[in-house]
Amino acid sequence: MKKSSSKKNQNKNNSVSQNYSPSEKIRLNKFIAHSGLCSRREADVLIAEGKVQVNGEFVSELGMKVSQRDTVVVSGQKIGLEPFVYLLLNKPKNTITTTDDEKGRNTVLDEIENATGYRVYPVGRLDRNTTGLLILTNDGDLAHRLMHPSYKVRKIYEVQSKRVLTDDELAGYARGVELEDGIAKGHNIKRFTDVPDTFLISVFEGRNRLIRRMVEFYGTEVIKLKRIEYAGLNLKGVSNGRWRFLKQNEINNLRKLVRLDTLDFKKG
Numbered sequence: 001m002k003k004s005s006s007k008k009n010q011n012k013n014n015s016v017s018q019n020y021s022p023s024e025k026i027r028l029n030k031f032i033a034h035s036g037l038c039s040r041r042e043a044d045v046l047i048a049e050g051k052v053q054v055n056g057e058f059v060s061e062l063g064m065k066v067s068q069r070d071t072v073v074v075s076g077q078k079i080g081l082e083p084f085v086y087l088l089l090n091k092p093k094n095t096i097t098t099t100d101d102e103k104g105r106n107t108v109l110d111e112i113e114n115a116t117g118y119r120v121y122p123v124g125r126l127d128r129n130t131t132g133l134l135i136l137t138n139d140g141d142l143a144h145r146l147m148h149p150s151y152k153v154r155k156i157y158e159v160q161s162k163r164v165l166t167d168d169e170l171a172g173y174a175r176g177v178e179l180e181d182g183i184a185k186g187h188n189i190k191r192f193t194d195v196p197d198t199f200l201i202s203v204f205e206g207r208n209r210l211i212r213r214m215v216e217f218y219g220t221e222v223i224k225l226k227r228i229e230y231a232g233l234n235l236k237g238v239s240n241g242r243w244r245f246l247k248q249n250e251i252n253n254l255r256k257l258v259r260l261d262t263l264d265f266k267k268g
Contacts, residue, residue, distance in 0.1 A: 015083035015118070016251075016263045025065040028052065031072060033140030035079040036119030038099075040140050051075045082118045084263070086246040086254075087136045090238045097125040097134065108134060112243050123147060124206055132157075132227030133235055135246075135254075145258035146231060152204040153257070156188075156229035157211050160198045163220040167191075170199060177217045181207060184214050200228075231257055 018034060020026065026034075032043035032052070043052075050058050053073040054066055066072060072079050089111055091097070096107045099121050108122050123135040123143045137143055145151050173186035186201040203210060212222045228235055231254055238244055246254075252262040 036138030092241040160224040
């Protein structure tokens with residue numbers, strides 16, 4: 001994985017302090033997640049595996065609380081609470097949605113090299129050959145809620161199928177199609193009149209390969225798949241393989257969408 005640039009390159013207007021007092025106690029997994037190292041769920045695994053030390057002692061209690069006055073070390077690396085940063089990437093094809101790849105393939109972190117000196121990780125996944133909108137952040141609370149199915153975050157995809165789907169088949173998505181892991185529904189399905197093999201579809205869940213499997217339900221396959229909108233954000237002004245920082249109002253709109261408090265950027 002390529003290294004990010006120095007924190008000196010980070011524009012203050014694109015980050016926000018987490019505003020914890022030095023003595024304020026928070027759960028250890030939250031502390032790890034808000035350091036930008038990983039998600040809370042992944043932090044729980046690291047704690048359970050005995051890879052976390054607090055003040056020189058290995059810990060295994062998931063509910064343990066720490067403050068910024070404590071010394072927290074994960075897999076030999078000292079961590080701390082960093083300002084939150086938020087990026088929007090137009091993910092290109094043949095890019096892995098992960099923080100590292102043992103096979104040396106291009107990852108989304110390679111695409112945002114030199115973006116920020118802070119650790120960020122992708123919110124959700126797009127498979128290797130799916131392109132489009134991906135958020136990367138070190139805001140663990142926001143990432144968790146955006147991915148959680150109970151918050152029903154809207155995602156809009158542009159889909160090109162190998163065979164032109166009939167009007168009845170497209171309408172079938174609104175009624176729901178039976179997949180091996182349950183019924184999947186699409187919303188606001190619109191065919192491109194000048195490109196009949198391509199359509200738009202909205203979904204409110206993030207099951208693995210969901211859109212591809214919905215197309216395969218009708219005996220054909222996806223040729224191209226692009227996520228063009230996520231949680232109200234779109235790709236306007238961001239070309240393939242490029243990225244930008246989220247604006248302050250976009251960040252707080254995301255937090256309000258998943259019922260989190262807004263952030264005070266004056267303290268960033």
